[in-house]
Amino acid sequence: MAIPVISVVGKSDTGKTTLLEKLIAELKRRGYRVATIKHDTHGFDVDRPGKDSWRHAQAGSDVVVISGPNRLALIEKREQEMALDEIVSRLTNVDIILTEGYKRGDKPKIEVSRREKGSELLCTEEELLAIATDQPSEMNVPQFSLDDAAGLVNLIEERFLAKPL
């Protein structure tokens, strides 16, 4: 069975990461294994100058893996950005995948909306699983307060997850 993928989207500074943190914590509390995918449109540098693995990457290594007792990290050079579905196809052994960003993707979305950033939404009603907001929307979509992770996870469970035993 395909792993469900849900995208948390919203304008800048509406609190996507904060909501993600709450959703992750709530899902973990309920016993699920969770993966998150952060869409970084600007590019990023995960590693630190001077570290051996950074030296591997600087020397030209296409893929750098660091494997430790509690953690595995993999950094891969790309000629172009990897498609979301391609990333998803690499993930195994998790119950649910949450993305931060990917507003143009085709996954069900939770849009974070905040009064001070305006009332118009990025998504259409059809794209939305739910709205997390501090202002009521006229859309016919389930609405939750910005910190109601339990409510959102109830909806996610109902729609996408078989409860673990």
Add this chain to the structure above:
Amino acid sequence: MAIPVISVVGKSDTGKTTLLEKLIAELKRRGYRVATIKHDTHGFDVDRPGKDSWRHAQAGSDVVVISGPNRLALIEKREQEMALDEIVSRLTNVDIILTEGYKRGDKPKIEVSRREKGSELLCTEEELLAIATDQPSEMNVPQFSLDDAAGLVNLIEERFLAKPL
């Protein structure tokens, strides 16, 4: 065909990372796609506090992916260290895999040895593909100076790689 895996091993501070950098650069110069795996026995922290992806991991996410235009990073929590062969099985689209460490592994090894760290080697003759050293060894194994990446890569090509067209 399996991707060849070669382990660069040696005592602490013999210059494993420096040799790796030279081998990576030489392999890249010859047109190969290279992956490196660094064995970090002490554990590590690749990400930086405050960054969104670190917040995902802190909130309990089992797998954190960051995808950008030129780079993909994946950080996975492990209950126990991943076996080298399991890591290797995840890597595709490279011509060769070099590891830093994994002296107990079963891959062909290049041992880095340096006079100031003593003359005895970690590996037996049978395990060694080559020695990179500033002191002659009595072992019946090809020997190269510490910066002879071209010589080492000639040997690696001859033994493990079909030249790219």
